[in-house]
Each structure stands twice: as C-alpha cells, then as structure tokens.
Amino acid sequence: MADALFHGELVNANRMLYTPSEFAKQNLLYIQEIGELAAQKSHKSQRENLASYLFFIVESGHGTLQYDANLYNLAAGDCVFIDCHKPYYHESSHDLWRLRWVHFNGSTMPGIEEKYRERGGQPVLHPTQLHDFNLAWEQLFSTAQSRDHVRDMELNAELAQLMTLLLAESWHPEQRQAASKRESLDDLRTYLDEHYPERITLDQLAAKFFINKYYLTRIFKDTYGQSINQYLQEVRITHAKQLLRFTKKPIETIGLECGFKSAEYFARVFKQTEGISGRAYRKMW
Template sequence: MDNPLFDGELVHSNRILYTPSPFARSSLLHLQEVGDLQARQAHASARSGLASYLFFLVESGAGELEYEGLRRPLRTGDCVFLDCRQPYLHRTGQDLWHLRWAHFYGPNMGAIYRKYQERGGQPSFHTAQAERYRSLLQQLYKAASSDDYVRDMVIYGKLVDLLTLLMAESWRPGPVRAARAKRQNLQQIKDYLDVHYTEKITLDDLAERFYINKFYLTRVFKEQFGQSVTHYLMQLRVTQAKRLLRFSDHSIETVAQECGLSDANYFSRLFKKVEGISPGEYRRQW
C-alpha cells in the first residue's frame, strides 16, 4: 500500500495505490487506487488496455472526456464511470478541476458494467447526489489507509455501495438494441481473457469454450475492439508485467511466469518489442 502526497507542476494530489490480498484479488471487488487531485495547469491524461474500471467525480472546475469515439464535456457535479480496457482521455479546461476518483476491478466487473450499460448507464452523467459519491470515495480512501485486518471486506462493501448507487442512477427504461447481444457474446470472451491471461490460451481453446467459429471470432473481435485476440492478450500480459516490474521485486523469470509466459527470453523480446526497452531497463526507470 502506497500513500504519497504528489505535488507537481501539473497536479497536487493525494492517492493510495492499494495492494489487495490474493483472496480479494481473485474473489472480491477490490480497490486498485483511490485519491483526489487538484489540477494546477491545463493538461490531459490518456490510458488504454488496463484491467480496471474508473469512477471519478468532478468536485469543481470543468474539462472533457474522450471515450468510445465521442467527446463529452464535464463540469462540476458530473460523474465518469468507464472501462479502462478501452482507450480514454480526460483533460481539464482553463477552469482547473478538482477530481476525486477510484480505480477498481473484480472477477464479475465485466458483467456488472454491461448491466449498467443495458440499464441506460452512460460513461458520463450529471448527478444530483454528488455528496453521496464524495462520501463513498472518502470512505474508500479511509478504509484503504487503515490497518484494519478486514479492510478488504470493508472496501468490498463500499465498492458494492458505489455500484448500487451507479445502478440506481443509470436506470433509463427503453428498447435494447438487437445488436447488443452480438456485442455481449464477444465481450464475454474479452472478459475471459482479462481473468485468464496468465494461462495458455489459443484461438482453438476459445472457439471450443464459447462455441464459436475461430475464424468468425478472429474477424469480429478485431472489428469490435480494434485489435486481434492475440494482440489484446499480449497487451494484457505486458500491462501486468509493467505493474509487477514497478511494484514488486520479482525476478524477470518470475514476472514472465506470472504473466503467462514461461520462456523468460521470449518474454524479454516481446516486452522490448512493445515498450522499446527491456524489462530490466523499464524497472530501473522507477
């Protein structure tokens, strides 16, 4: 668990980079990061390919979100809830914003986010309950910074409360487009990769597990998500490798194994191909 005060040229922030227990990581909704920031200069932040979900509240100021090919203005009292596996960018405007946020994940988050979307939930929306969201995020921060021996369960409860509030605000009855069923089928495969990327996975395995033609899977997955199954799997593994290289003292061989690649030499070549530097060089940067 890390609790730094960051005071830079672009932002002033408090955050906790949280490390859940193995039980929480495998079985519960679990926290990855929580904090708040005050922008000091206009700037943008872009991410993609992260096994994480992000919620943030704009407590003051204004900015915008780019997500799913759309640009959405944000103002005080707006909330953002998005899937960080998809590319996104948010930026503050000249009215420099103050944000409060949490990154979290869990074995069923893909299904939960799909249900949020089915109910009419949007990546950004204006809330009349900003104080409730603010309170929940503050409670998450407090729980993550405590030494309570059941804090993973406390955090789990707060995340359930957050998602329950999001579900309540998302409810907008209306027709569900038929095309969504097709998207959900492939989303299940994507969710499976997010959980099982440390295992040996082939197109034949996926085709058999999900009762789908592998050539159809290859074509439609790329159409829907903008990259091949193989590239997405590689991206997941490299992202996990970067996390382990930065926040653990595991050997390169162990990192490779925990990312689903038993050959450390192949892992190093793959990592350098994607990141432009070797795993050892990447670790030394931090």
C-alpha cells in the first residue's frame, strides 16, 4: 500500500494504492485505489479493459462521462458507478471539479453490478442522501490507511455497505412504477408471506390484485429481481428451515406444511437451494 499526494499540471490528488491479500482477492470485495482530486485544468481520463469497478462522487464543479455509448453531464452531487471492463472516459469542464473516487473489485461484483442494472440502476445517479455516500467513502479511506490485522474484512464490509446504498438508489425515475402499482406489489408480497402453505397460482394472484398476469409477472421481477415463483419458494424454504431447526416434526410433514406438493419435491428443492438435504441441515444445528 502506498499513500501519495500528487501535484501536477492537470490535478492535485491525494490517492492511495492498495494491495489486498490473496485471501481478499479470492473471497472478498476489495479496494484497489482510493483518493480525491481537484482538477487544475480541464482534462480527460480514459480507460478500457480495466479489471475494476469505479465509484466516484462529484463534490463540486462540472464534467462529463462517456460510458456504454452514452454521454452524461455531471455536476456537484452526482455519483457514478461503472464497470471499468467497458471503455469509458470522464472529463472535467472549465468549471473544474473535485472528485472522491474508489476503484474496487471482487468475485461477486459481476453479479452485484448485474443486479444493480436489473433494478434500473444507471451509471449516473443523484442520491437523495449524498451524505451517506460521503460517509461510506470516508470510512473506506480511513480503514485503508489503518494497520488493523482484519483490515481486508473491514473493507469488505464497508464496500458491501456502499453497494447496499447503490442498490437502494438504483431505481431510475423513468423506470419507477406508479405508486398504486407498487402498493399492489407490496400487498401481493405480504399475501405470499402469509399464505405460502397454500396452493397459489398466477391466475389467482392476478384476479385477487386486479393486475394482468403477464404484466404482473414482469413488474414483480423488475421490482424485486426474482420471479413470483422464486420468491414464494424462498419463503417456503425459509419457513421449512425454521421448522427443521426448532421442532421435531418429521421432514415429510414439514415439506407439506410449507406448501410443497410432495415430500419428494420438497427434498429435491431443499437440496437444490441449500446444497444439502433437509436431514443434513437439521443435524447441523
């Protein structure tokens, strides 16, 4: 790890290069570089095929981002989250900007970035709670400078918190559902939470909540990132695990009580979901 204050014709930058452990590279989210800069002149920074993800905050000034064949205008209060494997550049305007940035990576990042995009997340966002993002960056910068022996684990948790903030902000305004539709979806999900032991069909849900079943299928997945059947199965498996741990009921009975049509089907789904049988899961606890 190196900590350097860089003074140049283009920028003044306080940056830290970070070398994660092999354990972190294989198992955690980890930072590669973190810093802040003040542009001294209008300039362009261009990259492609970089094994990294980039998040930055525009503290002041203006600039542009070219990414994924689109050009975005940036101003104070905007944040950027992009996959640096793709070509991109960002450029300060004559109203010179100040940025805070972090380059990071991890084996789970492709899935996280995909989930962000599935939820409607855009490369550029203007958070409602920018303060939270600044706090997240400050914590990352502070931890990266520390000599704590569990620093990589702490950075992993802090990057996960940054990703949580980004996912919470990931709905693009043009892709938000009308409030009434969102309320219907919340009611529908509550219904699934409460009626999971019953036989539930898409036709029944569409009739109960007065939504076309094809439209319902699409907006549920757009909103929650999984199909109705996937969510219902997740609820059933969660309740089955509770019964396996905290009761002595036979496994076959538990499957039927949680809405699975047969003991065999329950056994198959449980193993696919948890990687072990219901009997093995019970013995673990």
